[in-house]
Structure formats: structure tokens, C-alpha cells
Amino acid sequence: MWQSILRSSWFVLVLIGTPVRAQSWTDIGSYSSLLRRAGTQTLVAKDCPSGLFGAFHAGRNALLLCSNNLQDDPAQVWTVLAHESAHVMQHCHQGSLLPDHQIGSALAQLETQSLSSFQELRLYHQSQRRDEIEARLVQDLPMAEVKALFRGFCGDRLRRGAPKSIPLAGFGDG
Numbered sequence: 001m002w003q004s005i006l007r008s009s010w011f012v013l014v015l016i017g018t019p020v021r022a023q024s025w026t027d028i029g030s031y032s033s034l035l036r037r038a039g040t041q042t043l044v045a046k047d048c049p050s051g052l053f054g055a056f057h058a059g060r061n062a063l064l065l066c067s068n069n070l071q072d073d074p075a076q077v078w079t080v081l082a083h084e085s086a087h088v089m090q091h092c093h094q095g096s097l098l099p100d101h102q103i104g105s106a107l108a109q110l111e112t113q114s115l116s117s118f119q120e121l122r123l124y125h126q127s128q129r130r131d132e133i134e135a136r137l138v139q140d141l142p143m144a145e146v147k148a149l150f151r152g153f154c155g156d157r158l159r160r161g162a163p164k165s166i167p168l169a170g171f172g173d174g
Contacts, residue, residue, distance in 0.1 A: 027143060028074055031081060034150060035063060038157040040088050054080040056087035063088060079139050082146045086138035090131055092154035097134045106133050113140060 032042040041062040048066030055064045063084045070076055089097055098106055110133055111118040117136045124132050138146060151158065 023074060025074055028077055028081060031078075031085070031143065031147060034147060034158075035085060035088065038088075038092070038150075038154045040085075054084045056084045056091070058087075058091045061088075061091070078143065082141065082143075083135045083139035085146065085150060086135035087131065089138070089150060089153040090134065092157060096130055097138075097149075097153065103130060103133065106137055110136055 035042050039061055041060070043062055043064050044067050045064055046066075046068050048064075048069055051069065052066050053069050054066055056062070057064070063081070065077065065080055065084075070080060086097070107118075110121075114136070121129050121132055121136075138149065141149070
């Protein structure tokens with residue numbers, strides 16, 4: 001499993017087995033509830049453009065999942081939710097999650113982990129690639145590690161008691 005160790009808003013990734021990702025809608029709901037407690041709206045759209053699985057809008061602090069492009073499968077929804085929540089973490093941190101000297105290693109790790117994810121980076125403008133490298137690393141972490149990172153980068157928002165937002169709905173409804 002990928003284990004991340006959060007230290008002073010930095011994380012180090014270490015390979016030690018098979019990741020445990022969200023396996024149920026309860027897991028998805030639990031994490032989306034954590035996002036909402038930090039003030040991030042979790043929304044589901046049924047009319048996203050083809051090929052768009054999710055997005056994060058920093059100005060509105062809203063995470064969007066595209067139900068029309070996602071399978072009714074908690075594993076796939078978790079991957080997108082974790083990826084987009086990495087962008088939430090970047091927003092909370094007001095910058096990158098990894099220090100500059102780790103980006104080269106992160107890119108090499110991504111290429112080894114998933115050649116398709118690595119190749120997808122070419123679709124993004126150079127100014128967005130670093131954020132996307134980090135998000136792709138986070139999406140492959142175990143759920144417990146993603147939650148720990150979120151608490152580390154966005155924990156101050158949890159302590160302040162962020163306003164309530166719309167519950168995540170539209171998946172696993174039957």
C-alpha cells in the first residue's frame with residue numbers, strides 16, 4: 001500500500017503493498033462529509049461534457065463529480081473524488097503539496113505507476129501539470145492516507161467549523 005507521512009505540510013510516499021481504496025458508498029459518503037465539514041461543496045452533475053469525470057472550482061470551493069460519465073462503481077468514483085480533493089488540498093495550502101525538489105521523483109513515480117496517467121499530463125497546459133502530477137499521485141493512495149493528507153492540509157478549516165453544504169448524492173442510489 002502507498003503510505004504517506006505528513007510532516008510540516010509535506011508528504012513522502014513509500015511503497016509497502018496494495019492500496020485500500022474506498023470500497024463502498026459509505027466510504028465515499030464519509031469522505032465527502034469530511035470535505036463538506038471543511039467548507040467544500042460536493043456536487044454531482046448529470047450533464048458534464050463527454051470525458052469529464054470531475055472538477056474543482058477554487059473560487060466557489062466546489063468539487064464536482066460527473067455522474068453521466070462515471071460508472072455506478074465506488075472504486076471509480078473514489079478515484080475521481082480523491083483526485084479532485086487533491087486540488088482542494090492545494091487550495092487549502094495555497095500552493096503545491098510537494099516541495100520543488102520532489103517533483104522529478106513524483107513524475108517518475110507516476111510514469112511507473114500508470115503510463116496512461118503520465119501520458120494524460122500532455123493534455124494540460126504546462127502551468128497546470130504540477131497540480132495534476134500531485135492529484136494523480138493522491139488518487140492512487142489508500143483512502144486512509146488521502147484522509148490524513150486532507151486533514152493535514154485543510155485541518156484548520158475543520159477546526160473553524162465550516163458552513164454546511166449540499167450532501168453528495170447521485171451515486172449508489174440503486
